[in-house]
Amino acid sequence: MKKFPEHIAIIMDGNGRWAKMRNLPRVAGHSKGVKALRRVVRAASELGVKELTLYAFSSENWKRPKLEVNFLMKLLEQHLIEQRDEIMRLNIRFSAIGRLKRLPEFVLRELSITEKISRNNTGMVTRLALNYGGRQEILDAFQKFLDRRRGKKVLRAPTEKGFRKFLYDPKMSDPDLLIRTGQEMRVSNFLLWEISYSEIYVTPTLWPDFGRKNLKEAIEEYSRRERRFGGL
Numbered sequence: 001m002k003k004f005p006e007h008i009a010i011i012m013d014g015n016g017r018w019a020k021m022r023n024l025p026r027v028a029g030h031s032k033g034v035k036a037l038r039r040v041v042r043a044a045s046e047l048g049v050k051e052l053t054l055y056a057f058s059s060e061n062w063k064r065p066k067l068e069v070n071f072l073m074k075l076l077e078q079h080l081i082e083q084r085d086e087i088m089r090l091n092i093r094f095s096a097i098g099r100l101k102r103l104p105e106f107v108l109r110e111l112s113i114t115e116k117i118s119r120n121n122t123g124m125v126t127r128l129a130l131n132y133g134g135r136q137e138i139l140d141a142f143q144k145f146l147d148r149r150r151g152k153k154v155l156r157a158p159t160e161k162g163f164r165k166f167l168y169d170p171k172m173s174d175p176d177l178l179i180r181t182g183q184e185m186r187v188s189n190f191l192l193w194e195i196s197y198s199e200i201y202v203t204p205t206l207w208p209d210f211g212r213k214n215l216k217e218a219i220e221e222y223s224r225r226e227r228r229f230g231g232l
Contacts, residue, residue, distance in 0.1 A: 003223045005176035007051035008044060008215075009198070011190055012037065014182030014206030027071045032208035034079050038086070043212035045090045045124045047219070051173060052126050055190050059099065059133035073104050076130075080110035084117065091123030097168035098132030099140075127169065134192030141166035141193075167193065174198065177222045179215075181207045197229050 019029030044052045144166040175198045183204040201218045
């Protein structure tokens with residue numbers, strides 16, 4: 001392909017609807033969604049994607065029933081433990097972004113372990129956005145900027161490049177391609193700063209059914225598009 005997305009971001013939507021269509025509890029959709037997550041991470045790595053950022057748990061998801069939230073946290077813990085061998089085999093560097101301190105202690109422990117053991121890997125960077133909100137990231141970054149400048153007589157506005165240093169992951173490149181599963185036509189407060197010029201691909205496929213073939217179709221669609229970044 002002449003154009004290949006180096007950084008892909010994905011809004012993994014549709015677990016609940018997938019379960020409802022089959023008269024199953026919502027948690028069954030989340031369990032199936034984790035299997036899709038593993039398929040897609042493996043496929044993206046093998047296809048040569050350099051960065052993969054996945055919207056796993058938004059700051060608004062705390063509003064869901066407590067039993068569902070608790071199940072999601074335990075599912076995340078289990079996923080982190082079970083996928084470590086695969087992460088190392090694929091040479092993936094794992095990280096997480098968001099207001100992580102609110103996550104349960106048992107999740108933070110597994111996140112820390114997975115980040116530490118993979119920090120020297122040189123393959124695809126895989127990020128999970130957890131307790132993440134795009135507006136909150138911008139507000140948190142601005143607060144860090146003010147804290148850094150506090151006490152100086154002249155408070156100069158930051159440049160875009162300078163402001164990026166205060167985001168959750170300053171080394172993250174802007175996504176080339178944003179994929180949303182489940183047909184919904186919105187970005188749901190995800191990477192609002194970073195996706196300013198991302199190509200958006202929406203598919204009716206619900207996340208639990210999304211796999212390598214679907215990912216390749218999204219990449220092929222991206223390769224046919226012309227990116228202008230506001231120019232002609």
